[in-house]
Amino acid sequence: MQTHFSLAALADPDMAQSEKILRACVHCGFCTATCPTYLLTGDELDSPRGRIYLIKEMLENARPADARTTRHVDRCLSCLSCMTTCPSSVHYMHLVDHARAHIEKTYRRPVAEKALRALLAFVLTRPALFRRALRLAPLGRRFADLLPQRLQPLFALAPETVPAPSDVDRPQVFPAEGLRKMRVALLNGCAQTALDTHINEATVRLLTRHGVEVVVAEGAGCCGALPHHLGKVAQSHALARRNIEAWTREIDSGGLDYIVINTSGCGTSVKDYGFMFRNDPLAEQAARISAMARDVSEIADGLELKTGEAPGLRVAYHSACSLQHGQKITRQPVAALARAGFDVLAVPEGHICCGSAGTYNLLQPELADALRTRKVAHIESMAPDVIAAGNLGCMTQIGAGTSIPVVHTVELLDWATGGPKPHNLA
Structure with a gap:
């Protein structure tokens, strides 16, 4: 051009x-x-x-x-x-x-639109505040007809129950079981710690069971992806900077082999920290963090999984866009699930988005709903026992359109290697 x-x-x-x-x-x-x-x-x-x-x-x-x-x-x-x-x-x-x-x-947006975007960027990145806001969802659903149409998707997608904060999400070190093979930092994130605490818990169990020491670093948290995709550069860079500094301290003090991320949207952002900070004094540290970032499926793919009795379920694997397109990870989750004993089904039109895309399903609900309907129809045509995905946003979006249980890939791997049955299947 x-x-x-x-x-x-x-x-x-x-x-x-x-x-x-x-x-x-x-x-x-x-x-x-x-x-x-x-x-x-x-x-x-x-x-x-x-x-x-x-x-x-x-x-x-x-x-x-x-x-x-x-x-x-x-x-x-x-x-x-x-x-x-x-x-x-x-x-x-x-x-x-x-x-x-x-x-x-x-651009000068309409006041209501600008306020909604600011609200999402402020609340979703603060787990404690987000958790309190989620507790208002039943009230919002009850009086949905009285709310402005722009606010209705916020309540429609909220969970029926809000989990209590998990002990896993506070700064600490989880020792490896047996001989330690590697030491990693886990990004516990922001929205995920308020919406579904089981994912981080399953990740810690899976990794420690297979000889991986897991660190939740002091000062690390939201990756910055949500405000970044809203164009709020200062806020997104401030959150990313906190992570870079927190993980750098951990590298310098105890050493790390990898930064492990179990929300693929966050993984795409962390792997881009090197570019984001290329003209910043933190450029070298940011590039190092990006080079160390791994999706949890990449780590699981390299482990000798301790499989027990194969669950034998038909699993429709939904490949999140941020995983397959953003990080170019397609083989590893499917291979790990298959090795764990699951019958993994390829979803037709699997390269097309489900409509979640961070805050997209809240800001563009009509398009997001149409994409979810299309995605769910393809998934249900496979008649799976369960749907697996590597991104909480996709899980929430797809789960709102089907009665088939939706779980994180890592929950299935944890279950197959000695952990509890995923809560959505229990």
């Missing part, structure tokens, strides 16, 4: 990076075939290629974002399916992230 950025604009590192990404695009349109929003709307501006044109025109002319550009960028899921299919290796993720930051800085 030919570009015409001014030299003054290219002096900004983010603008220079976006210009490089834009020039890599050859307009081939392969991305339109795998874009979920284009699949639903048929609008070229709801495809990666269309959004690239909008972003180019906005950035190249150094103008504030307008309503049309904002609308179509907002409707992007950041599922990154386009990056998997692109023959020119266009790094769309970094381009759309820059566009969102520019929109956040230059």
Whole structure:
């Protein structure tokens, strides 16, 4: 793609990076075939290629974002399916992230929309506050007809019961059982610690059972992905900085082999810390953290799993977009589940997003609901006993549309190797 950025604009590192990404695009349109929003709307501006044109025109002319550009960028899921299919290796993720930051800085949103986005960025990243907010969900559902339509998805997706805080999520060290094979830090996260405490508990049991010492580092927490995808750069970088500093202290004091993440959306972000902080004094530490980041399925794939009696369940494995497209991890979760004795089913149209995408199902509920309906229909056509996924957002989104139990991949691996039966199956 030919570009015409001014030299003054290219002096900004983010603008220079976006210009490089834009020039890599050859307009081939392969991305339109795998874009979920284009699949639903048929609008070229709801495809990666269309959004690239909008972003180019906005950035190249150094103008504030307008309503049309904002609308179509907002409707992007950041599922990154386009990056998997692109023959020119266009790094769309970094381009759309820059566009969102520019929109956040230059576009005046309606007051209600701006307030909702600020509320999500503030509450979801603070587990204690989020937990208190979730306890209001039954009241919200009871009076849903009286609420503004924009707020209804917040209550509809909230769980029926809110788990108590788990002891696993406080800073501590979990010793390995038997001979220690490695030492890792676990990102316990933010929303997950309020919505489903079983995932981190299962992760700790699985890893320690197989000789892995697990550290929950003091000061680590939210990865910053949620505000990052809302264009709130200062907030996302502040959260990421805390993690980088916390894990660096742990590396320097006790040593770490890996940073383990069991929410794939967080994993994609942590693996991008090196890029995010490339022009920061923390650049070296951030790059080191990114290089050490691993999804829990990558670690499990390298362990000699202590399998007992095979559960033998038919498992529909939903490959989260942030895992298959963002991190290019497709084989490891399926291989680990199969070795643990499960009959793993490939879901038709598995490359298409379920509609979760962080806060997307709260901000773009109509598109998100349509994608969930499509995803659930494909899953139910396989008649599985259980659905497994490596991302809490996907679990929540899919679970709201089906009666088939949904569990995290690590819960099944924990169960198959000596842990308790997953709570959604018990």
